[in-house]
Amino acid sequence: MKSRIFEFLEHTSDLFVRIYADSVESLIRNCVYTFPRLVLDHPDGIPDFTRSLDLKGDTPEEMVLDLFSELIVVLDSENVLISNLDSLSGSMDDGFTAILSGFHLKGDEEYSNVIKAATRHELRYYEEDGFLTVLFDL
Secondary structure, rough: OOOOOOEOOOOOOOOEEEEEOOOOHHHHHHHHHHHHHOOOOOOOOOOOOOEEEEEOOOOOHHHHHHHHHHHHHHHHHHOEEEEEEEEEEOOOOOOEEEEEEEOOOOOOOOOOOOEEOOOOOOOOEOOOOEEEEEEOOO
């Protein structure tokens, strides 16, 4: 596994990211770790929110797309930034259940990026190389 968890890639107008992972489980974990760091420069808050999320899909890409979509919805609708994956159970065949936690934003945070959506464009899991690429609409 690479020492870094994610990195920004060049893109003209949107946010293009590479997330490193050596398994589907670590991919889910690293996506949850990465998301708040895309939204805020210093995502530090005391967790006061927990949510269970079922992730199902035929491919890791489908699961990641669902995960990012849920993180964006929670941020937009409940003003909560999910920042932790507290537990993950299941398998690729049966789906995963993730217990996520995060914190309510105060309202005075300056966003690094206002993410509208994770897209299917450029969404690829390169399992042999140990990374996923994802493009976010800003």
